[in-house]
Amino acid sequence: MSVIDRTEAASPVTTSLFIKILKFRELAIVVAILLVFALTYFKNSSFASTASIQQMLSGPAIIIMLAVGETLVIVTRNVDLSVGSVLGLSAYLVGDLFVHYPHMPVVLALLVGLLIGLVCGVVNGVIVAYARVPALVVTLGMLYIIRGIDAIVVNGVQIQPSQIPQSFVNLGSGTILGIPILFLIAAAAVAIVGYVMRTFRPARDLYAIGSNPEAAVLAGVRVPRRVFSAFAISGALAGLGGALWLAEFATVASTAGSGYELNVVAAVVVGGVAIFGGSGTVLGAALGALLLNTIDQALVASRVSSFWNQAVAGMLLLVAIAFDRYVSVRAEKILRVEGAHRGDA
């Protein structure tokens, strides 16, 4: 058998190609955002006005907040569809608190929102991670349950702008050095969670779980605990998002945040987070939200019927998923061919 024993065992496989493509992915979204911006600017120069740009940053801030949490969940090969409802409930309850205690400090209000979301997230997490019910079903159920609770609590009595203290509303409409505060908060969440996701073991466990759940168990990853945490954090961020919603709009009906979950999932997927888990970044998800919102505004500025907004968003979603599929098939093929050249005689 010496005949076949002539492998070239020397040259190492130098392929960080896949990683390159993933980095390229985030760059691609930035390029897309700039492209949309430039094209719209040529049609309508007011698109580059300060107000318009501020709107481009503050508009997607809440979605970004939710997308950050959603990314953690989707990376583990789960999904959280309850974020829109959680946002709505938290927005109303924090508003209601202001009605009763108008002098509540801003930070406390945010904290309360976060806690309300955390409670919802904990419920999701316990049922998904420990009772092992599929996340799609659990969070879809929670979507309706929380929305129902919301309707009962609101009971037709909306929160009015006059009931929210100015200091809190400033959070939603104010700027620091011209940058909307809402955007700064969202950016801080992206920066912190993004750093954590790269740097700490428990966060890397999330990727392991989504990439290969069985292997994660064998590698000693505490799968239930990590999945639970992902849902808890997603809930908490959705709750915080609710408080921010109150700050931005200062009025809350029982329908606040309806349908947000789909916008959030769309942003995450457009941002390059694999819907079946294992890969993607918080930054990508945030950029995805930014892109979708920019397109929305661009269509308005170009006086295209708002009817097209959702169609474009949907198309982008399909393009993103098709692109992912294409990239992973291509990359796998390239890597396989290289492997074959090395392994075969």
Added chain:
Amino acid sequence: MERVQTPEEATSRDGSAAAGDRAAPLLVVDGATKFFGPVKALVDGSITLFAGEAHALLGENGAGKSTLVKILAGVHLADGGHITLDGHPVRFTNPIDAREAGISVIYQEPTLFPDLSIAENIFMGRQPLRSGKRIDRAEMIKRAHEVFVRLGVPLDPNRSARGLSVADQQIVEIAKAISFNAKIIIMDEPTAALTEVEVQRLFDVVATLRAQGAAIMFISHRLEEVFAMCQRVTIMRDGAFVKTAAVEDITIDDIIYSMVGRDIVSLYGDHARTPGVTVLDVEHLTREGVFTDISFSVRAGEIVALAGLVGAGRTEVARGIFGIDKLDAGTVTISGHKLKTGSPLQAMNAGIGFVPEDRRQQGLVMQMAIDRNASLASIGRLSHFGIIRQASERKLASEWAARLQLKFGRFSNPVMTLSGGNQQKVVLAKWLARQPRLLIIDEPTRGIDIGTKAEVHRLLGELVEQGIAVLMISSEMPEVLGVADRILVLHEGRLAAEFGRDEANEALIMRAAAGQMKAGVS
């Protein structure tokens, strides 16, 4: 279950004479038991490992090997028995316990994270840290690189695990084991999906590990490899220890006898067949960059083997014939009828059955019931105005279950509850129920234990007796030599040689497969 024990076996219980002059054993498992409800998975799991040895654990499927391995891996908790590691009694309640005690298991199906880098795959859950519990990536890459240098394997720790060949995936698993400083590395059928070259590389890696003082426990159905790589073997049967012996003191026949508890007169019976009319005629088959100008025929009542190295295009030719992949040129004729290429449905209707290489992914719907799987290819015949008659489905399944001697609980059980050999029988039943003229079978006995292997071979023999033509792809040389009437050897997508049963031998086939021989020169 009573252990069959002869005096000779009794003496070899705690290692053969060859082990007598060695240091104290690294690992002793004595009489481990495991029950799953009323099912006795393991009644007497016993094995002794010494540092620096490669030790094969042999037995048919269901002999309790996997259960024993899982106990050592901390996946199952033994119900009884003793395990001592370095002289200390141990008891693993989870995989981390076992790992920290120095036992690493490399499973048959590699357990990697395709989305993560190779380095992170190796260090998942114990990435090197710097201040503030932050992962030190540079250090992680450096350490992974060091492990690969130690193994003498060129893999880039930075690349993602996606798209790695099975062989490279196993190397990553071994790297993982080494990075734990594992003293005991258990490999569950590591060579099942490897080419000869890759197997050789694995052997080299194992030799390196032994030299560094690790003990290797090796599970394989390929006895040739066991003899090539291991110093001692332990044989199990029906969940119980049978014997341990040094490879010098035991023959393949002894091993087979101990494993199955009966003589298999010859693994491959002698047979002289008279083939009938031509069933399959393939002319100038070409798929750009995959295979070129392949022409051959298969007659009724004969088994033709396609041999060659992995990557030579064997499976691809079969897929081309069956119409899964499009052909660029060439014709496929079945019993005089030219097939429209690129249509599996037409190939099926023309009487071709195709048993794919990967039965979990391509041959079966693992979660679906046994009878449903068996009837999957015959649904057209079993249904009435588009409605499947369940009774006929069940009838078909029970008929074939009896003919193929399928071992199963209930027809409604998912097919994944069956052993590998029995799964393969279900795939066979699925195609045989259509009464094919030609059966294409890719790696008929991969991952199947030796007793069932012989049964599959016997079945193939019976099928050709009944006039079916069989085209078999196999990487196992004994199987090719023992089962086929004619052997076609592919080399880099071209037909390199054809041998009759009488003229073929391992050396000739290997030469042809390696491209050392021109077509027709046999």
